[in-house]
Amino acid sequence: MAEYNNSSSTTQVQGGTTLFSPYKIANFNFSHRVVLAPMTRCRALNGIPNAALAEYYSQRSTPGGFLISEGTSISPTAYGFPHVPGIYSEEQVKAWRNVVDAVHAKGSIIFCQLWHVGRASHSVYQPGGAAPISSTAKPLLEKWRILRPDGSYGAYPEPRALTTSEIPEIVHHYRQSAINAIRAGFDGVEIHGAHGYLIDQFLKDGINDRTDEYGGSLENRCRFLIQVVRAVVSGIGAERVGVRISPAIDHNDAIDSDPLGLGLAVIERLNNLQKELGRKLTYLHVTQPRYTAYGKTEYDKEEEEAHLMRNLRKAYEGTFMCSGGFNRKLGMEAVVQGDADLVSFGRLFISNPDLVLRFKLNAPLNKYNRKTFYTQDPVIGYTDYPFLTKGNQTQELNARL
Numbered sequence: 001m002a003e004y005n006n007s008s009s010t011t012q013v014q015g016g017t018t019l020f021s022p023y024k025i026a027n028f029n030f031s032h033r034v035v036l037a038p039m040t041r042c043r044a045l046n047g048i049p050n051a052a053l054a055e056y057y058s059q060r061s062t063p064g065g066f067l068i069s070e071g072t073s074i075s076p077t078a079y080g081f082p083h084v085p086g087i088y089s090e091e092q093v094k095a096w097r098n099v100v101d102a103v104h105a106k107g108s109i110i111f112c113q114l115w116h117v118g119r120a121s122h123s124v125y126q127p128g129g130a131a132p133i134s135s136t137a138k139p140l141l142e143k144w145r146i147l148r149p150d151g152s153y154g155a156y157p158e159p160r161a162l163t164t165s166e167i168p169e170i171v172h173h174y175r176q177s178a179i180n181a182i183r184a185g186f187d188g189v190e191i192h193g194a195h196g197y198l199i200d201q202f203l204k205d206g207i208n209d210r211t212d213e214y215g216g217s218l219e220n221r222c223r224f225l226i227q228v229v230r231a232v233v234s235g236i237g238a239e240r241v242g243v244r245i246s247p248a249i250d251h252n253d254a255i256d257s258d259p260l261g262l263g264l265a266v267i268e269r270l271n272n273l274q275k276e277l278g279r280k281l282t283y284l285h286v287t288q289p290r291y292t293a294y295g296k297t298e299y300d301k302e303e304e305e306a307h308l309m310r311n312l313r314k315a316y317e318g319t320f321m322c323s324g325g326f327n328r329k330l331g332m333e334a335v336v337q338g339d340a341d342l343v344s345f346g347r348l349f350i351s352n353p354d355l356v357l358r359f360k361l362n363a364p365l366n367k368y369n370r371k372t373f374y375t376q377d378p379v380i381g382y383t384d385y386p387f388l389t390k391g392n393q394t395q396e397l398n399a400r401l
């Protein structure tokens with residue numbers, strides 16, 4: 001194997017914490033802080049995880065590593081992408097077990113991301129061709145296009161705003177899915193409250209136009225998320241539950257007039273809940289705005305972003321994970337400077353199944369091919385990205401370095 005210069009200045013932290021330092025949260029002992037970000041890959045044909053998923057997640061597993069699954073549908077109304085896995089039927093629970101077992105066999109810890117897309121859906125994905133559900137009846141703007149099962153793109157339709165009395169049933173679906181995830185062998189769940197999907201459709205004042213107890217004030221807009229967190233915690237215990245938010249990400253029109261204020265409001269409520277329970281959630285996972293700046297060579301919001309993330313980090317009383325636009329150098333800096341405990345990597349992990357080893361060695365990275373992010377081939381663009389080393393060498397080197 002080639003020799004690489006792994007002594008870049010950011011790794012030379014004598015005795016200090018780096019991306020490769022262990023991290024302990026409640027029952028989990030992570031051997032490093034390079035986390036697989038949740039990523040929809042559309043390979044679970046008809047909503048059932050299969051051997052391709054087992055291979056994909058197993059390839060990205062390291063001893064003591066941490067993986068978060070792709071967004072996984074909590075109910076039949078939760079879908080908005082083709083061939084997304086679910087976690088509400090017995091068939092799905094059983095099928096996930098094979099994936100989780102493959103990951104555990106490699107020594108990694110894996111959480112299931114619980115997902116409901118809300119209005120970011122289409123009647124083709126809905127039972128009986130119904131309208132998608134949301135906090136609002138306003139559709140997404142024309143500039144956003146939905147990927148339909150046949151691979152074509154179209155406009156998002158008008159959603160139906162949930163009535164107040166329908167909300168407890170959706171909250172129940174999150175709880176039941178979390179219980180199912182544990183039954184499937186997952187070590188915990190991440191509640192997807194980010195990126196303009198259902199929970200974010202309640203959080204953001206650019207979307208939520210409700211006049212009941214779920215709309216208007218910050219207290220009301222945070223209510224749905226906090227009810228979901230409480231319900232999931234009551235089902236599986238706080239130490240198995242992570243929460244993801246993205247107060248400053250405008251994906252799917254999820255704009256808020258005060259992202260920092262919203263982020264702090266969520267955090268205040270999570271902190272209070274933790275105090276009330278006398279236990280901590282596993283982590284808070286925050287996507288930073290750099291994520292949506294992809295393709296741009298210059299990124300001019302550096303200071304604004306750092307200010308937002310540091311304030312959220314400071315306010316949250318628990319484990320803080322960042323995501324969005326990180327490479328080895330930026331991830332290392334975030335951990336070294338104390339801006340994050342854990343860093344999740346998305347696109348680089350798609351094209352580098354052995355990302356952890358490559359980072360350790362400071363080795364060159366494979367480039368990702370965006371065209372195969374959401375296709376259905378079980379191999380191409382999914383499990384065929386090359387490793388640096390052959391056979392068991394990756395595992396051996398990971399354990400040694």
Ligand SMILES: Cc1cc2nc3c(=O)[nH]c(=O)nc-3n(C[C@H](O)[C@H](O)[C@H](O)COP(=O)(O)O)c2cc1C
Binds near residue numbers: 071325347374
């Ligand atoms: C193909 C793809 C699918 C994604 N699917 C999800 C998802 O299911 N759930 C989620 O919370 N984030 C999802 N994301 C966002 C990633 O978790 C991550 O935050 C994002 O890619 C930014 O990190 P990166 O710059 O390291 O790629 C997705 C991103 C990509 C590229």
